[in-house]
Amino acid sequence: MSIIISETMKKLALVALCFVSTTIHAQTLKNIISESAPEMHFGLFSDWSAIVEHFIAETPDLSLVKVFESAIEAVTSPEIKEADVLFLDIEMPHMTGLELLDALDSSPLVVLVSSKSEYAIDAFNLDVVDYLLKPVTYGRFLKAISRIRSINSSKVELSPEKSDVFVKSDGKLTKVLLEDIQWIEAQRDYVLIHTDAKQHFIHSTMKRLSDRLKSDSFIRVHRSFIVRFDKITDIQDSSIAIGKKVIPIGASFKEALMRRIDML
Incomplete structure (x- = not known):
């Protein structure tokens, strides 16, 4: 697992790693070297953490x-909450990468790393930026970094009065009234904003939107869902409803939701 921490992603990114130690076969290492940028120089690494x-x-x-x-x-x-980006190995003892994501109240941008493609669908449902299959080449690593920088450059700007949000899509900024937003959901490396009138696809992440929409009007109820509180029409033990739309409640978000209800 890697954590990229940056004040300004375009200028500097600081990285931390957490991978289960795994011996790499000599032929696999040779393939990684041959497929990587020719100007790179490799030592003999014993695990994926060293490669990354x-x-x-x-x-x-x-x-x-x-x-x-x-x-x-x-x-x-505490560093994990300060991070901007997390490179996370899925196959780890005691707690998998997917279980770690589900346990976090919030997380930075996430890139998952695995030797198996079968986790990909579950991974993107957890609002990850990218999914890297081992053996990871330098070129594929750079593609993930490029995606991270692209998301970081997307903007969702709140107006001073905080009654609307400017959403960047299709090369322009579109004003969306906050009172019109019903819910927001993760869709792979995009985010879908549902309003009373239409839907807006933006190249962003749930974490970025959650940070920008810190308001009594919105609450994150799942890793993949943020809802406008006054749009909720029904609350069950493990889900809420906004009209006919049923939205799951994540285990790590349930306590905060219940506190909000108790305050009413």
């Missing part, structure tokens, strides 16, 4: 700041 560390070292404006040795260590670390 080297990718970071060879990439301009990326700096390694932290290496986690397990998901359990990461989930209790």
Whole structure:
């Protein structure tokens, strides 16, 4: 797992890693070297953490700041909430990468890494930026970094009076009234904003929108859903409804939702 922390992604990204230690077969390492950028220089690495560390070292404006040795260590670390991007190995002992994501109240941008393609659908349902299959080449790593920078450059700007939001899509900024938003949901590497009148696709993440929409009017009820509180028509034990739309309640978000209800 890797965490990229940056004040300004275009200028500098600081990175921390957490991978389960796995020995890499000599032929696999040879293939990674041959498929990577010719100007790169590799040592003999014994696990994927070292491979990704080297990718970071060879990439301009990326700096390694932290290496986690397990998901359990990461989930209790304050650095994970300060991070902008998280590279996360799925296959780890005691707690998988997917379980770690589900346990976090909020997380940075996430890139999952796995030796199996079967997790891909579940991964994108968890609002991840990218899904890398092992063996990861330097070129594929750079593609993930490019995607991260693209998302970081997308803007959702709140107006001073906080009654509307400007959404960047199709090369222009479109005003969306906050009172018209019903719910927001993750759709792979896009986010879909549902309003009373229409839908808006934007190239962003739930974390970015959640940070920008910090308001009593909105609440995140699941890793993949943010809802406008006054649009909720029904609340069940594990789901809420906005009209005919049923939205699941994530286990790590339920307590905050119940506190909001108790305040009424």
